[in-house]
């Protein structure tokens with residue numbers, strides 16, 4: 287390790303101990319050229335997780351970016367910062383557990399929409415409208431219909447009643 291004082295790359299380790307609850311190893315070193323001491327930390331390198339964008343581009347997974355998108359959708363909604371942190375952490379855990387290293391952004395969007403639909407309807411619709419880039423009113427209406435349908439199914443499951451055959455009408459979101 288290069289000495290931060292004299293720049294020589296010759297040292298000996300004089301102390302090694304776990305740090306930050308075992309997340310890293312702290313080593314105390316002594317430069318053999320100038321005898322000054324310095325500290326280094328060693329951490330596990332997490333495998334990179336990449337997001338495949340719709341245009342085919344590839345970028346590292348950015349939890350802050352996801353967090354910002356969620357925060358925008360949840361602005362002035364009764365969703366706590368802690369809840370959003372949990373959501374982002376759960377997403378990242380899920381993505382990392384797949385051990386594939388690359389995830390299409392579409393899947394991340396769908397994952398978040400599923401969760402938001404459970405948490406806050408308004409946040410969900412906001413997120414969906416940005417995420418799906420609705421270009422006209424009919425797409426937006428379709429999204430609302432999808433949400434209503436999902437909620438009806440959920441409620442029906444909860445009530446253990448058979449599902450109704452016909453489609454729910456458009457825009458009956460207000461009555462939910």
Ligand SMILES: [Zn+2]
Nearest residue numbers: 289292317320
């Ligand atoms: Zn030195």
